[in-house]
Amino acid sequence: xKESGAQANAVDRHADAIGLAHAVSRYTVTLEGHGFAPCGxxxxxxxxxxxxxxxxxxxxxxxxxxxxxxxxxxxxxxxxVLEGDYRQAPMSRSHISEADEAEGVVLCCSIYPLTDLLLxxxxxxxxxxxxxxxxxx
Amino acid sequence: xxxxxILRPGFIQLRVLDMPAAIExxxxxxxxxxxxxGRDGRVYLKSADEFDHHSFVLRRAESAGVDLMAxxxxxxxxxxxxxxxxxxxGYAVDHVPPGEQPGIGRRIGWTLASGHRIELFHHADFSxxxxxxxxxxxxxxxxxxxxxxRFDHALLYGPNIEENLDFFEKVLDFKCAERVDMENGLLxxxxxxxxxxxxxAFVNHPEPGKFHHAxxxxxxxxxxxxxxxxxxxxxxxxxxxxxRHGITRGQTIYFFDPSGNRNEVFSGGYTYYPxxxxxxxxxxxxxxxxxxxxxxxxxxxxxxxx
Ligand code: FES
Ligand SMILES: [Fe+2]
Numbered sequence: 001x002k003e004s005g006a007q008a009n010a011v012d013r014h015a016d017a018i019g020l021a022h023a024v025s026r027y028t029v030t031l032e033g034h035g036f037a038p039c040g041x042x043x044x045x046x047x048x049x050x051x052x053x054x055x056x057x058x059x060x061x062x063x064x065x066x067x068x069x070x071x072x073x074x075x076x077x078x079x080x081v082l083e084g085d086y087r088q089a090p091m092s093r094s095h096i097s098e099a100d101e102a103e104g105v106v107l108c109c110s111i112y113p114l115t116d117l118l119l120x121x122x123x124x125x126x127x128x129x130x131x132x133x134x135x136x137x
Numbered sequence: 138x139x140x141x142x143i144l145r146p147g148f149i150q151l152r153v154l155d156m157p158a159a160i161e162x163x164x165x166x167x168x169x170x171x172x173x174x175g176r177d178g179r180v181y182l183k184s185a186d187e188f189d190h191h192s193f194v195l196r197r198a199e200s201a202g203v204d205l206m207a208x209x210x211x212x213x214x215x216x217x218x219x220x221x222x223x224x225x226x227g228y229a230v231d232h233v234p235p236g237e238q239p240g241i242g243r244r245i246g247w248t249l250a251s252g253h254r255i256e257l258f259h260h261a262d263f264s265x266x267x268x269x270x271x272x273x274x275x276x277x278x279x280x281x282x283x284x285x286x287r288f289d290h291a292l293l294y295g296p297n298i299e300e301n302l303d304f305f306e307k308v309l310d311f312k313c314a315e316r317v318d319m320e321n322g323l324l325x326x327x328x329x330x331x332x333x334x335x336x337x338a339f340v341n342h343p344e345p346g347k348f349h350h351a352x353x354x355x356x357x358x359x360x361x362x363x364x365x366x367x368x369x370x371x372x373x374x375x376x377x378x379x380x381r382h383g384i385t386r387g388q389t390i391y392f393f394d395p396s397g398n399r400n401e402v403f404s405g406g407y408t409y410y411p412x413x414x415x416x417x418x419x420x421x422x423x424x425x426x427x428x429x430x431x432x433x434x435x436x437x438x439x440x441x442x443x
Contacts, residue, residue, distance in 0.1 A: 069376075072154060
């Protein structure tokens with residue numbers, strides 16, 4: 001179940017315009033095998049995970065979460081949503097195909113939880129390989 | 138007149154995922170003005186401190202990144218001269234009719250070995266707001282947001298930048314102000330058509346046609362600090378800074394627009410004269426070259442592009 005990016009942005013803009021931190025619902029975003037992060041309904045999942053990692057709450061990760069644009073353009077934060085609903089902001093089609101989207105593969109900087117979520121990092125190896133490949137030394 | 142041929146960057150066209158969010162970012166936050174919206178939905182922006190019709194173009198698309206960057210030439214006949222030289226170099230040149238972008242005359246364009254489209258044009262209408270000309274006050278409309286004074290340069294990522302260097306020097310009469318050489322080859326080049334330390338730069342990267350950042354010039358280091366305050370207040374995603382580049386010496390912040398395209402605001406940088414030698418950086422010092430205070434590259438510098 002996904003809301004469109006336009007709706008998501010309209011909600012953000014409205015909340016900002018009326019200057020309210022609107023009544024926040026908090027959900028639990030679980031990163032399969034590594035722990036969980038509390039995440040508000042107006043918060044980008046990647047940012048909640050980055051904060052949890054900063055507090056040392058994500059265990060057994062021998063790599064840092066990919067740090068990218070946090071705005072759906074660069075593609076470094078691909079995850080697979082195994083359980084739960086979310087709304088999504090626009091994501092670049094160069095990184096998330098329609099088939100990906102149908103399977104719940106998303107850019108986690110551009111989703112906001114509507115329920116608790118269970119996520120799997122979409123092959124962190126390939127992410128590291130991707131980084132290693134473009135890092136030429 | 139000393140400055141002939143290519144004068145400066147004219148405009149860049151970026152792809153954005155959400156047009157209303159992009160317009161809000163570039164006008165309210167960066168401080169540009171919307172000049173007009175084209176029939177095809179492209180949005181044309183400028184700084185109030187620029188004379189020409191526009192310097193920044195937004196196109197709604199399914200993926201972020203750069204469509205093209207265009208440079209302004211001094212005379213209309215320069216377009217014919219450059220067409221001949223580019224063609225002789227071996228690149229296919231195409232023609233864009235006047236008015237394809239509002240306020241802009243005929244353009245010529247081609248694709249670089251790095252996969253990027255470059256265009257040249259001569260004519261641009263003036264548009265409001267623009268600097269005053271007679272008894273000019275320092276501005277005509279009060280600067281707002283980050284108070285960007287101009288679209289200044291872009292950094293693009295792609296393969297074959299050795300060929301880009303050769304092409305820009307031999308065909309477009311650019312000079313290489315600075316370069317980074319790693320043990321396994323050329324990593325990056327900063328190229329200038331005038332007296333700024335750079336108008337366009339390239340980093341070697343396996344994927345062609347990628348976009349690293351488009352930069353806006355600010356008046357002062359104080360304005361860089363003010364821009365940082367705006368980024369925090371409005372929850373703009375920051376990559377790094379405020380800091381300084383060793384290369385070009387600009388005082389800078391890298392951040393992202395709402396589609397994940399990287400922006401830069403910066404002030405300062407040295408003056409480059411065409412007789413100056415190329416400044417060079419090696420692998421042991423490249424960190425300081427890119428981020429002078431951190432003295433190391435962050436994870437995102439070489440890997441996060443659109
Ligand atoms: S961090 Fe760039 S797409 Fe998510
Ligand atoms: Fe720059």
